[in-house]
Amino acid sequence: MLPQDTIIALATPSGAGAIAVIRISGKGAISMAGKGFRSASGKELSEQDSHTVHLGYIEDGERSLDKVLVTVFKGPNSYTGEDVVEISCHGSPYIQQEIIQLFLKKGCRMADAGEFTLRAFLNGKLDLSQAEAVADLIASDNEASHQIAMQQMRGGFSSEIKNLREELLHFASLIELELDFSEEDVEFADRSKFESLLSRIVDVLTRLIDSFAMGNVIKNGIPIAIVGEPNVGKSTLLNALLREDRAIVSEIPGTTRDSIEDEITIGGIGFRLIDTAGIRDTTDTIEGIGIKRTFEKIAQAQVVVFLLAAEELQASGPGLTAREPGFQLEIEKIRNQYPQKHLVIVANKIDTIAPELIPGLTFDFRDILLLSAKTGEGVEHLKESLLEFVNIGALRNNETIVTNTRHYQALLHALEEIQKVQQGMQEGVSGDLLAIDIRQALYHFGEITGEITTDDLLGNIFANFCIGK
Numbered sequence: 001m002l003p004q005d006t007i008i009a010l011a012t013p014s015g016a017g018a019i020a021v022i023r024i025s026g027k028g029a030i031s032m033a034g035k036g037f038r039s040a041s042g043k044e045l046s047e048q049d050s051h052t053v054h055l056g057y058i059e060d061g062e063r064s065l066d067k068v069l070v071t072v073f074k075g076p077n078s079y080t081g082e083d084v085v086e087i088s089c090h091g092s093p094y095i096q097q098e099i100i101q102l103f104l105k106k107g108c109r110m111a112d113a114g115e116f117t118l119r120a121f122l123n124g125k126l127d128l129s130q131a132e133a134v135a136d137l138i139a140s141d142n143e144a145s146h147q148i149a150m151q152q153m154r155g156g157f158s159s160e161i162k163n164l165r166e167e168l169l170h171f172a173s174l175i176e177l178e179l180d181f182s183e184e185d186v187e188f189a190d191r192s193k194f195e196s197l198l199s200r201i202v203d204v205l206t207r208l209i210d211s212f213a214m215g216n217v218i219k220n221g222i223p224i225a226i227v228g229e230p231n232v233g234k235s236t237l238l239n240a241l242l243r244e245d246r247a248i249v250s251e252i253p254g255t256t257r258d259s260i261e262d263e264i265t266i267g268g269i270g271f272r273l274i275d276t277a278g279i280r281d282t283t284d285t286i287e288g289i290g291i292k293r294t295f296e297k298i299a300q301a302q303v304v305v306f307l308l309a310a311e312e313l314q315a316s317g318p319g320l321t322a323r324e325p326g327f328q329l330e331i332e333k334i335r336n337q338y339p340q341k342h343l344v345i346v347a348n349k350i351d352t353i354a355p356e357l358i359p360g361l362t363f364d365f366r367d368i369l370l371l372s373a374k375t376g377e378g379v380e381h382l383k384e385s386l387l388e389f390v391n392i393g394a395l396r397n398n399e400t401i402v403t404n405t406r407h408y409q410a411l412l413h414a415l416e417e418i419q420k421v422q423q424g425m426q427e428g429v430s431g432d433l434l435a436i437d438i439r440q441a442l443y444h445f446g447e448i449t450g451e452i453t454t455d456d457l458l459g460n461i462f463a464n465f466c467i468g469k
Contacts, residue, residue: 002119002122002123003026003119003122004026004027005026005109006024006025006026006027006028006029006032006107006108006109007024007025007026007108007109007110007111007112007115007116008022008023008024008100008103008104008108008109008110008111009022009023009100009110009111009115009116009467009468010022010023010096010100010467010468011023011086011116011468011469012091012468014093014096015091015093016091016092016093017091018090018091019088019089019090019091020088020089020090020091020095020096021086021087021088021089022086022087022089022096022099022100023084023085023086023087023111023116023468024084024085024086024087024103024108025078025079025080025082025083025084025085025111025116025119026082026083026108027082027083028083028107029082029083029084029085030045030046030072030074030083030085031045031046032103032106032107032108033045033070033085033087033103034046035106036058036059036060036099036102036103036106037054037056037057037058037059037068037070037087038056038057038059039054039055039056040054040055040056040057041054041055041056045070045072045085048072049072049074050072050073050074050077050078051071051072051073051074051077052071052072053069053070053071053072054069054070054071054072055067055068055069056068056070058087058089058099058102060098060102065095065098065099065102066089066090066095066098066099067090068087068088068089068090069087069088070085070086070087070088071085071086071088072084072085073085073086075123076123076125079116079120079125080116080119080120080123080125081119081120081122081123081124081125082119082123087099110467111467111468112462112467113462113463113464113465113466113467114135114461114462114463114464114465114466114469115462116468116469117131117134117135117462117465117469118131118458118462121450121458127155127158127162127449127450128158128448128449128450128453128461129152129157129158129161129404129407129448129449129450130152130153130154130155130158131450131461131462132152132404132406132461133149133150133152133153134153134465134469135464135465135469136148136149136152136219136403136404137149137150137153138466138469141263141265141270142265142268142269142270143265143268143269144218144268144269144270145218145219145270145403147268148215148218148219148401148403149403151400151401152400152403156400157208157400157402157407157448158448158449160204160208160400161445161448161449162449164200164201164204164445165442165445165446165449165451167197168197168201168438168441168442168445169442171193171194171197171438172435172438172439172442175431175434175435175438176435191425194425195422195425198418198421198422198425199422201418202415202418202419202422205411205414205415205418206415208400208402208411209402209408209411209412209415211399211400211401211402212401212402212403212408212411214390214401215401215402215403216403216405216408217302218269218270218390218401218403219403220270220272221263221270221271221272222269222270222271222272222302222303222389222390223271223272223274223297223300223301223302223303224271224272224273224274224301224302224303224304224305224386225274225276225297225298225300225301225303225304225305226238226273226274226275226276226305226307227276227297227298227304227305227306227307227330227334228306228307228308228330229308229330231309232307232308232309232348232349233307233309233348233349233373233374234275234276234307235260235275236348236373236374237275237305237307237346237348237371237373237379238260238262238273238275239373240373240374240376240379241264241273241379241382241383242262242264242273260274260275261273261274261275266383266386266387267387269387269390271386274297274301276297276298298334298338298341299338301341302341302342302389303341303342303343303344303386303389304334304338304341304342304343304344305344305346305382305386306330306331306334306343306344306345306346307346307348308345308346308347308348309347309348309349310347310348310349310350310352310353310370311349311352311353313347331343331345342389344369344382344385344386345368345369346368346369346370346371346382347368347369347370347371348371348372348373349372349373349374350370350371350372350377350378351372351374351375351377369381369382369385406447406448406461407448410444410445410447410448411444411448413440413444414441414444414445417437417438417440417441417444418437418441420437421434421437421438421441424437
């Protein structure tokens with residue numbers, strides 16, 4: 001059932017600011033707002049056209065609370081599909097609360113988290129995947145996550161799913177019709193066209209499922225572990241990448257005993273940098289715990305930056321380096337344990353080596369990067385190298401990218417059911433058995449766009465929204 005009451009909430013962040021926006025939505029929003037608003041023109045708010053702005057005063061009896069602008073949106077042409085009033089007042093927290101309290105006394109109730117967007121969904125202004133994209137758009141903190149959220153909010157993802165669902169529903173209805181004429185042994189559904197549709201659905205679902213690997217890291221930030229032996233400049237490199245003193249830097253080996261994380265945006269993509277404890281044999285219990293966590297972070301990272309000191313390469317002859325039992329064994333260990341993980345080997349502290357000697361550095365690694373985290377030389381080149389590990393072709397081509405775990409799981413279930421239908425077609429199973437698997441696939445498609453929902457599902461989704469949205 002659609003809610004009938006009128007809700008109110010602060011739509012802008014709480015705290016002091018130049019202005020604040022208070023949103024009211026519901027069947028009685030305009031008349032209720034008119035009870036506390038006196039227009040400077042003397043006109044009644046309920047008599048004004050939709051999408052108009054009015055200057056006036058919010059008054060509690062004889063007491064004037066603030067001079068405001070009130071914007072009127074009449075349903076169904078509003079964000080929620082209901083009558084909506086937005087009050088732009090001065091940003092004093094005291095004024096905000098006084099206005100909200102005034103309208104609570106006049107019959108409004110405080111909105112729940114995400115209730116404005118929930119009403120937009122219930123009134124057909126957004127489908128469920130578009131509603132979820134609103135939360136992603138608010139949370140976006142880099143160009144890539146913003147682009148994906150905007151593409152989903154425009155309905156690119158849901159329209160693709162809806163089109164597939166409609167085609168599948170058409171064939172499902174024909175197969176269901178065949179069951180009513182089973183004794184006549186007739187076929188209404190063209191089996192060759194149906195097989196072609198199933199193959200196309202499998203291709204689309206596979207592409208969307210595969211996109212989740214990239215979409216998830218773009219949404220949450222691509223994790224990069226900075227590892228290496230103690231005192232090779234890992235914390236200095238973190239500070240250089242962030243351009244701030246985030247980690248403590250010391251000449252004493254083993255200064256970093258726990259992982260330090262922060263985020264950076266490179267080329268519109270978010271990266272989560274993780275500075276770890278130096279890898280070495282130690283009898284220090286606390287440092288040992290930090291080293292154990294280093295390997296945990298390596299396992300979680302998508303890219304591993306292994307840092308070593310350039311002077312160690314300077315001391316090397318042809319072939320194996322003089323420090324072969326140390327960093328080279330650790331590099332091989334990471335390569336063997338995580339063969340699919342991107343590994344970037346970086347020689348730091350080139351500022352400690354005479355410039356004419358740098359071309360003579362010898363090493364057994366391909367594509368090693370030389371830099372000085374202290375002076376900043378080579379740091380931009382490292383950033384460019386990190387960006388190369390991200391396959392942003394789909395993003396540049398504006399293709400649909402899945403970032404939502406709920407959508408990903410529904411797509412997996414839908415693919416499983418479609419593959420069952422394909423197998424059934426090959427084995428010549430009866431139409432009634434095919435219909436069962438088709439219904440299940442349609443169910444999972446409907447879960448994504450919201451044709452099929454439960455109160456628990458909606459509660460879980462909108463509980464993660466902010467109040468006022």
